[in-house]
Amino acid sequence: METNSNQPTVLIGVTGCIAAYKTCEIVRQLQKASVRVKVVMTQHATEFVGPTTFRALTHEPVAVDLFDEAGAPVHHVSLAQECDVFLIAPCTANVLAKLANGVADDLLTTTAVACEAPILVAPAMNVHMYEDATTQENLRMLKSRGVQVIEPKVGWLACGETGKGALESVEVIVAATLNALGLKRDMEDISVLITAGPTVEPIDAVRFISNHSSGKMGYALAKAAIQRGAQVTLVSGPVALEPVDGAKMVYVKTAREMLAACEENFEEADVAICSAAVADMRPLHASDRKLKKGSDDAQLSTIALVENPDILAKLCVMKREDQLVVGFAAETDDLVENGKAKLARKHADMIVANKVGDGKGFGTDDNEGILITANNLIEVPSMSKVRFAHAIFDAINSLEA
Ligand code: C5P
Numbered sequence: 001m002e003t004n005s006n007q008p009t010v011l012i013g014v015t016g017c018i019a020a021y022k023t024c025e026i027v028r029q030l031q032k033a034s035v036r037v038k039v040v041m042t043q044h045a046t047e048f049v050g051p052t053t054f055r056a057l058t059h060e061p062v063a064v065d066l067f068d069e070a071g072a073p074v075h076h077v078s079l080a081q082e083c084d085v086f087l088i089a090p091c092t093a094n095v096l097a098k099l100a101n102g103v104a105d106d107l108l109t110t111t112a113v114a115c116e117a118p119i120l121v122a123p124a125m126n127v128h129m130y131e132d133a134t135t136q137e138n139l140r141m142l143k144s145r146g147v148q149v150i151e152p153k154v155g156w157l158a159c160g161e162t163g164k165g166a167l168e169s170v171e172v173i174v175a176a177t178l179n180a181l182g183l184k185r186d187m188e189d190i191s192v193l194i195t196a197g198p199t200v201e202p203i204d205a206v207r208f209i210s211n212h213s214s215g216k217m218g219y220a221l222a223k224a225a226i227q228r229g230a231q232v233t234l235v236s237g238p239v240a241l242e243p244v245d246g247a248k249m250v251y252v253k254t255a256r257e258m259l260a261a262c263e264e265n266f267e268e269a270d271v272a273i274c275s276a277a278v279a280d281m282r283p284l285h286a287s288d289r290k291l292k293k294g295s296d297d298a299q300l301s302t303i304a305l306v307e308n309p310d311i312l313a314k315l316c317v318m319k320r321e322d323q324l325v326v327g328f329a330a331e332t333d334d335l336v337e338n339g340k341a342k343l344a345r346k347h348a349d350m351i352v353a354n355k356v357g358d359g360k361g362f363g364t365d366d367n368e369g370i371l372i373t374a375n376n377l378i379e380v381p382s383m384s385k386v387r388f389a390h391a392i393f394d395a396i397n398s399l400e401a
Helices: 020-032 051-058 075-082 093-101 107-114 127-131 133-144 170-180 216-227 255-266 297-301 311-318 335-346 385-400
Strands: 009-014 036-041 085-091 119-123 153-156 162-166 191-196 231-236 248-251 271-274 281-283 305-307 324-331 350-355 366-373 376-384
Touching: 009 020, 009 075, 009 107, 020 036, 020 051, 020 085, 020 170, 036 051, 036 075, 036 107, 075 107, 085 093, 085 107, 085 170, 093 107, 093 119, 093 133, 119 133, 119 170, 127 133, 127 162, 191 216, 191 255, 216 231, 216 385, 231 255, 248 255, 255 311, 271 311, 311 324, 311 335, 324 335, 324 385, 335 350, 335 366, 350 385, 366 385, 376 385
Parallel strands: 009 036, 009 085, 085 119, 191 231, 191 271, 231 248, 271 324, 324 350
Antiparallel strands: 153 162, 281 305, 350 366, 366 376
16 A cells, blocks of 8 residues: 555544444545555454454554554553544443543553544444433533544444444545544535556667656556546556556556547546656657667667657547646746746647646655636645646636636
């Protein structure tokens, strides 16, 4: 499982309740939204679902005991500091009571006391335990301290009774967690086509022309769109990045392959974003064997080039009224002027003009730039590429409205 500094982290606390099996699905759904998930369990929870299950799902160590990790003597503090949201689901009456009263007698509850991130609890228990005055008082105390309670549903409970006490649905819990992370789900009916990375244009069987694009911006766009609920097709040149979970990945090498993949997927797309650094030129003749120094000097010393198709410009010609096409302009100076010129020349709906050079742009984890549309300029200061991607989608969504 890929983790990086741009990924928000949710720590899930699992307590001893039959609904613990549903937490496996919560883990998967959060991961689909590009969230890193870590799990801490109470000893009782391990009677319902084994730590190995969560370890396999998260590819992270699963903590149970306060003294589990020899290398991390203050594990509760590191877990608490690492997470952006602490979700406790399912949360038993016992753990609710401990949380309400600051009892810290195991790793999960100690972590909760040490945690400064937002805490969400999704209680699940027998209806009478839920309605009991102590549970209700504990819930009131927790709410008054800012803990978000995801109320249980009325349902058929494991004990055979029907009443309020069933864990809320995975969808509702996941949506509340994403909301607490500040991630919006505002692109659920939207299909996005993204190009990313460089293209490579062969000279012969072993040599090629390419550029330094890492693909990080395009992949960040794909992750951000998935976090917001969109369907994503990511057309990627050769990069050293893990596939984006939840995206339809289409791997290509040359500009012409990238164009063919875009043409094939554009019809379905509501939004296309061309963030790839497409090689402007390709060798006119690509030898299918390795050219040899000595015998092929004439071909090696002068490589005739021919222009590649401009994918962004082609999509802008193909685009229907209900589709939006966004391009990038990597500039060292005059961002606004050059970006506006590109917007007009390519007939795009938006150009993301971003600074390159001076350690900015290619290969970095951060980006900054100006989002240019026909009648608006939005300056985006330096931030992680995933946050930058969210700023782009905020602007796209306001264009659509
Ligand atoms: O024309 P220029 O390369 O400066 O424009 C950059 C924008 O055009 C980027 O969005 C890039 O993905 C796109 N582009 C393209 N096909 C090309 C060249 C650039 O889609 N052949």
